[in-house]
Amino acid sequence: MPHTDEPDQVSRKLETILRHAAQVFADKGYEGASIRDISRSSRISLSGMYYYVRSKQEILYLIQIHTFKTVLARLQDSLRGVRNPSERLRILVHNHLAYFLQHPTEMKVLAHEDDALEGAYRQEVAEIKRRYYGIAVEIFEALHEDGERRRLTPRVAVLSLFGMMNWIHTWYRPQRDPQADTLSRAMSEMFLHGVMNGHHPLARRSLGNGRSRANVAARLAV
Amino acid sequence: MPHTDEPDQVSRKLETILRHAAQVFADKGYEGASIRDISRSSRISLSGMYYYVRSKQEILYLIQIHTFKTVLARLQDSLRGVRNPSERLRILVHNHLAYFLQHPTEMKVLAHEDDALEGAYRQEVAEIKRRYYGIAVEIFEALHEDGERRRLTPRVAVLSLFGMMNWIHTWYRPQRDPQADTLSRAMSEMFLHGVMNGHHPLARRSLGNGRSRANVAARLAV
Numbered sequence: 001m002p003h004t005d006e007p008d009q010v011s012r013k014l015e016t017i018l019r020h021a022a023q024v025f026a027d028k029g030y031e032g033a034s035i036r037d038i039s040r041s042s043r044i045s046l047s048g049m050y051y052y053v054r055s056k057q058e059i060l061y062l063i064q065i066h067t068f069k070t071v072l073a074r075l076q077d078s079l080r081g082v083r084n085p086s087e088r089l090r091i092l093v094h095n096h097l098a099y100f101l102q103h104p105t106e107m108k109v110l111a112h113e114d115d116a117l118e119g120a121y122r123q124e125v126a127e128i129k130r131r132y133y134g135i136a137v138e139i140f141e142a143l144h145e146d147g148e149r150r151r152l153t154p155r156v157a158v159l160s161l162f163g164m165m166n167w168i169h170t171w172y173r174p175q176r177d178p179q180a181d182t183l184s185r186a187m188s189e190m191f192l193h194g195v196m197n198g199h200h201p202l203a204r205r206s207l208g209n210g211r212s213r214a215n216v217a218a219r220l221a222v
Numbered sequence: 223m224p225h226t227d228e229p230d231q232v233s234r235k236l237e238t239i240l241r242h243a244a245q246v247f248a249d250k251g252y253e254g255a256s257i258r259d260i261s262r263s264s265r266i267s268l269s270g271m272y273y274y275v276r277s278k279q280e281i282l283y284l285i286q287i288h289t290f291k292t293v294l295a296r297l298q299d300s301l302r303g304v305r306n307p308s309e310r311l312r313i314l315v316h317n318h319l320a321y322f323l324q325h326p327t328e329m330k331v332l333a334h335e336d337d338a339l340e341g342a343y344r345q346e347v348a349e350i351k352r353r354y355y356g357i358a359v360e361i362f363e364a365l366h367e368d369g370e371r372r373r374l375t376p377r378v379a380v381l382s383l384f385g386m387m388n389w390i391h392t393w394y395r396p397q398r399d400p401q402a403d404t405l406s407r408a409m410s411e412m413f414l415h416g417v418m419n420g421h422h423p424l425a426r427r428s429l430g431n432g433r434s435r436a437n438v439a440a441r442l443a444v
Contacts, residue, residue, distance in 0.1 A: 028253040029334075031249075031254030032251050033253075143417060143418065152411075152412065153408075156405065159389065159393045160389075160408075160409060164383075178375075189416075190413070194413060197416070
């Protein structure tokens with residue numbers, strides 16, 4: 001750490017570097033970007049940059065670890081004391097979308113540069129991601145805790161949910177699309193109950209009254 | 223088009239170039255990759271490359287247009303004669319996953335380099351994507367054609383579905399995960415009926431018999 005700057009100034013400078021680096025990585029890709037590009041964008045000299053970070057790898061690591069740690073910590077805070085699994089699912093979706101709609105550039109970098117970290121940096125980020133993924137799997141398992149047979153493996157279900165949420169970096173337009181609250185409700189309900197949401201055209205058209213909606217749903221699910 | 227090669231040889235050479243280019247773009251990103259990298263990977267000389275393609279832009283365009291045209295044409299073929307909206311949805315999901323599980327490298331390039339094309343190339347690809355997206359929206363609308371009020375806009379629903387499907391390029395492992403048929407069924411049912419699939423723990427715990435499952439679902443959906 002540099003000894004000439006005050007701590008506040010250090011963290012502000014580092015924040016500036018990371019913010020510009022995320023934009024440069026998002027525009028050019030990690031492979032295509034150089035420390036020189038980040039220096040140019042942030043107007044911090046090359047030697048100034050190396051005062052705060054050791055390498056392009058370290059910059060990417062700092063962006064990833066900061067983002068995942070923040071998202072994970074906020075999620076753990078919001079889940080505290082909430083027992084109902086559906087409610088916990090809604091909190092996870094809201095926490096994820098609210099954060100990433102505020103940080104679309106970082107979201108693109110995380111989505112694209114999943115493979116770019118190496119060695120200890122990679123392991124440390126992977127460990128945080130595993131904990132985050134683990135919470136989502138726990139919530140999914142709890143939704144079916146009475147042991148009803150599931151058609152879906154937790155892995156496919158949870159990664160489909162992350163896909164739904166993370167893909168927004170390719171299409172979300174703040175002026176056009178719903179805000180975080182509305183979007184979170186829509187995605188949570190889609191994940192929990194589907195777009196048909198108890199609405200089965202087949203049921204009314206061709207099946208008698210003797211069959212319950214649940215049976216119809218089971219038939220359709222084959 | 224070159225006049226010294228036979229047509230078959232031309233298309234084989236071009237295919238070789240595009241296959242290697244997709245791998246190079248997937249590894250280094252479009253910005254970070256050069257025609258020289260593709261030449262090295264495909265073992266076709268630089269001058270040989272320029273005999274078949276004009277630029278890196280043209281290569282990316284050819285990869286994108288070929289992929290989207292193929293996926294669209296196969297979808298249109300498979301949908302022919304099928305009227306039931308749920309069945310059409312299942313066909314769309316299966317067509318998409320079956321193709322991209324076979325072409326994971328191209329899938330990664332399409333997911334990451336959505337913004338890299340310019341001008342006429344970009345417009346032509348956008349037009350094919352619009353038609354593909356349009357089919358998905360039509361299917362979604364038909365699922366609710368009796369005019370029942372929808373909580374979801376078609377845009378959010380359809381782009382969430384594409385997110386679920388396209389995100390597999392980040393996690394799918396052929397040895398570990400379900401094959402295309404099983405995965406397609408799982409994702410179709412998740413999209414149509416949700417992971418709860420008519421299973422509402424709240425209903426049994428706290429609501430009387432007088433309320434139908436549909437009412438419970440409606441309450442939970444708020």
